[in-house]
Amino acid sequence: MSQDKKVLQGKAHKFGHDINTDYIISGRYKFKTLDNEELARHLLEDLNPHFYEHLSPGDFIVAGENFGCGSSREQAPLAIKYARIGAVLAKSFARIFYRNALNVGLPIIQTDTENIEQGNELVVDLAKGKVFITKKNLSLAIKPFPSFVLDIIEAGGLTEYFKKYGGWKKNSV
Amino acid sequence: MGKTIAEKIFSSHSGRDVQAGDIVICELDFAMAQDGTAPLAIKAFDKMGKKEVFDGEKLAFFIDHNAPSPNKEVSSLHSLMRDFAKKQGIRLYDAGEGVCHQLVVEQGWVAAGDLVVGADSHTCTYGALNLFSTGVGSTDLAAVMASGKLWFRVPQSIKVSFEGELSTGVYAKDIALYLAGKIGARGAVYESIEFGGEVVQNLSVEARFTICNMAVEMGAKVGLIQGDEKTKKWLSEHSKKNFRFVEPDKDAQYKKVLEYEVSRLVPQVARPHTVDNVVSVEEVEGISIQQAFLGTCTNGRLEDLKIAASILKNRSIHPEVRFIVAPASRRIYLEAIKEGILKTLIEAGAVLVTPGCGCCVGTHNGVPSKGENVISTANRNFKGRMGNPDAFIYLASPATVAASAVEGKIADPRRYL
Numbered sequence: 001m002s003q004d005k006k007v008l009q010g011k012a013h014k015f016g017h018d019i020n021t022d023y024i025i026s027g028r029y030k031f032k033t034l035d036n037e038e039l040a041r042h043l044l045e046d047l048n049p050h051f052y053e054h055l056s057p058g059d060f061i062v063a064g065e066n067f068g069c070g071s072s073r074e075q076a077p078l079a080i081k082y083a084r085i086g087a088v089l090a091k092s093f094a095r096i097f098y099r100n101a102l103n104v105g106l107p108i109i110q111t112d113t114e115n116i117e118q119g120n121e122l123v124v125d126l127a128k129g130k131v132f133i134t135k136k137n138l139s140l141a142i143k144p145f146p147s148f149v150l151d152i153i154e155a156g157g158l159t160e161y162f163k164k165y166g167g168w169k170k171n172s173v
Numbered sequence: 174m175g176k177t178i179a180e181k182i183f184s185s186h187s188g189r190d191v192q193a194g195d196i197v198i199c200e201l202d203f204a205m206a207q208d209g210t211a212p213l214a215i216k217a218f219d220k221m222g223k224k225e226v227f228d229g230e231k232l233a234f235f236i237d238h239n240a241p242s243p244n245k246e247v248s249s250l251h252s253l254m255r256d257f258a259k260k261q262g263i264r265l266y267d268a269g270e271g272v273c274h275q276l277v278v279e280q281g282w283v284a285a286g287d288l289v290v291g292a293d294s295h296t297c298t299y300g301a302l303n304l305f306s307t308g309v310g311s312t313d314l315a316a317v318m319a320s321g322k323l324w325f326r327v328p329q330s331i332k333v334s335f336e337g338e339l340s341t342g343v344y345a346k347d348i349a350l351y352l353a354g355k356i357g358a359r360g361a362v363y364e365s366i367e368f369g370g371e372v373v374q375n376l377s378v379e380a381r382f383t384i385c386n387m388a389v390e391m392g393a394k395v396g397l398i399q400g401d402e403k404t405k406k407w408l409s410e411h412s413k414k415n416f417r418f419v420e421p422d423k424d425a426q427y428k429k430v431l432e433y434e435v436s437r438l439v440p441q442v443a444r445p446h447t448v449d450n451v452v453s454v455e456e457v458e459g460i461s462i463q464q465a466f467l468g469t470c471t472n473g474r475l476e477d478l479k480i481a482a483s484i485l486k487n488r489s490i491h492p493e494v495r496f497i498v499a500p501a502s503r504r505i506y507l508e509a510i511k512e513g514i515l516k517t518l519i520e521a522g523a524v525l526v527t528p529g530c531g532c533c534v535g536t537h538n539g540v541p542s543k544g545e546n547v548i549s550t551a552n553r554n555f556k557g558r559m560g561n562p563d564a565f566i567y568l569a570s571p572a573t574v575a576a577s578a579v580e581g582k583i584a585d586p587r588r589y590l
Contacts, residue, residue, distance in 0.1 A: 017359070018358045018359060018447065020553075020555050022553070022555040022556075022557055022558050023555065023556065023557070026535070026557050026562075027209075027238075027534045027535040027536055027557075027558070027560070028535055028536070028557070028560055030209060031208070031209050031238060031239045031247060031250075031534075031536050032244070032246045032247060033246055034212060034213065034216065034250070045562075046556050046557040046562040047556075065359050065362075066358060066359040066362055066392060069358060069359070069362075069392060070294065070553065070555065071209075071293070071294045071553075072210060072292055072293050072294040072296075072308040072309060072310050073209060073210065073310070074210070074213055074310035074311040074312060075213070092359070092362065094359075094362065094392060095362065095363050095392070095394060096294055096308050096309060096310055099309060099310060099313055100310035100311075100312070100313075103310060103312035103313060104312060146196055146326075148196045148324060157312070158217075158312045158313065158315075158316055159217050159220045159221050159312055159315070162221040162222075162223075162315075162316060162319060163220075163221055163222055167319065167320050168198050168316075168320060168322060168324070172198070173196050173197055173198050173324065
């Protein structure tokens with residue numbers, strides 16, 4: 001979520017509540033490879049067998065509560081990122097997924113996704129903290145991140161954060 | 174203001190007086206990763222530009238999710254782990270030694286009062302020994318390997334008490350499933366659950382692991398239990414670490430306090446495809462099954478194998494059922510041989526597989542076929558979990574799984590006890 005990408009635009013792909021990491025990327029694939037492009041091709045395959053083929057770069061995954069529940073696999077946010085999803089929008093995220101997404105630099109947005117429908121065009125303005133549903137002329141507020149987490153986001157993930165600060169940033173909490 | 178167990182452990186490990194909602198950076202007492210998460214963690218560690226881990230003696234690696242390796246791609250990831258562990262002085266438990274969460278507690282890596290993370294969501298299991306342990310992803314683990322520290326948001330806590338006395342044929346697993354059914358898959362997201370009450374006090378430490386193991390299925394960060402004489406005995410038998418029990422203050426602040434009277438609880442079953450889709454065994458009795466699985470970090474311990482053996486003694490598995498058994502560790506495997514438990518299970522028709530996670534997580538050792546029903550002692554029944562999105566997984570206690578394996582359909586274990 002670097003400065004030049006503060007406005008994201010794309011189509012919504014809508015899912016329900018409790019989308020678990022087994023659905024996002026099945027254990028059948030995740031243990032075999034560190035090739036994220038390969039994992040991306042199997043994104044959400046068990047829920048929607050041809051999901052990857054229907055994606056355009058920058059599209060959004062939109063879900064309800066507790067997105068990313070289940071296992072700790074970081075391959076889940078990685079598969080989403082490498083499928084070129086612009087961001088995941090959800091009412092809430094499961095805690096390990098939330099951390100993993102921040103750590104690998106996948107934009108996640110907590111907002112009330114109720115009014116977003118399958119196929120809606122969305123504009124996400126990170127600077128303004130708003131999501132716009134173009135067709136409905138409706139805007140949704142994005143729940144802000146704690147300031148500690150912003151440093152990880154600004155760096156582009158925890159690996160880059162560690163590279164930048166050499167470890168945990170002093171006096172950050 | 175009084176503190177919960179979680180607030181006390183985060184205070185002692187951050188050097189600050191903290192409460193729920195605070196963000197802290199804490200020193201960790203132990204961290205681990207398994208073969209599904211360690212390779213990415215090693216990659217991230219290298220990318221961070223780090224050369225040496227903070228303390229190899231506070232880390233352990235486990236090859237359990239895909240072990241022994243079923244193909245050359247996995248083999249090369251295992252080699253990556255072995256090379257890194259050797260170079261960094263990290264203890265690596267190789268194929269066949271057991272499921273990571275059993276080994277962590279059995280081999281004494283953790284003790285009461287500790288703060289622990291593991292790159293596996295069921296790290297929450299160790300809370301049964303009165304310590305705070307939670308799952309993280311690979312990059313978080315890389316940061317821990319590099320610095321010995323990690324950031325946390327101190328969680329709010331929920332207090333869950335189980336009162337009464339469990340009936341024959343009803344076990345820790347049934348309580349855990351019952352709770353998942355009651356509060357749902359997001360009933361405790363970001364929170365710490367403190368389990369207590371008469372029933373929990375009367376459970377063995379092994380059975381307490383089963384309950385805490387399932388905490389993450391309700392979204393919780395950890396399941397915690399207060400220390401007592403049983404915990405003390407267990408820790409002194411398994412660990413050389415010093416420990417101190419952490420009790421919540423009487424005026425600790427809880428987000429919710431839930432109390433369940435479970436004396437009349439009957440065996441519980443989670444239906445496909447979510448862990449919180451729970452009903453009593455009576456409602457699903459008679460559904461035909463083609464595979465039964467006994468094992469995992471939830472229910473692969475000696476006590477679990479014993480319960481199954483007591484039902485299967487002088488009985489045979491239904492001819493159209495594959496009954497797969499994976500003891501949770503080599504030590505349990507050996508103990509079960511010594512006690513004649515495995516003889517009973519094998520005579521009944523069980524297929525013994527390597528201690529590990531393969532069958533539960535769908536990598537190998539028992540992938541069901543299209544349209545098949547499986548009854549399992551595991552903690553997850555998501556579509557595709559066991560390797561086939563066209564199979565149906567029911568979750569239950571070892572007793573219910575054993576009884577069902579005999580009948581070839583979901584069965585009430587109380588008839589056999």
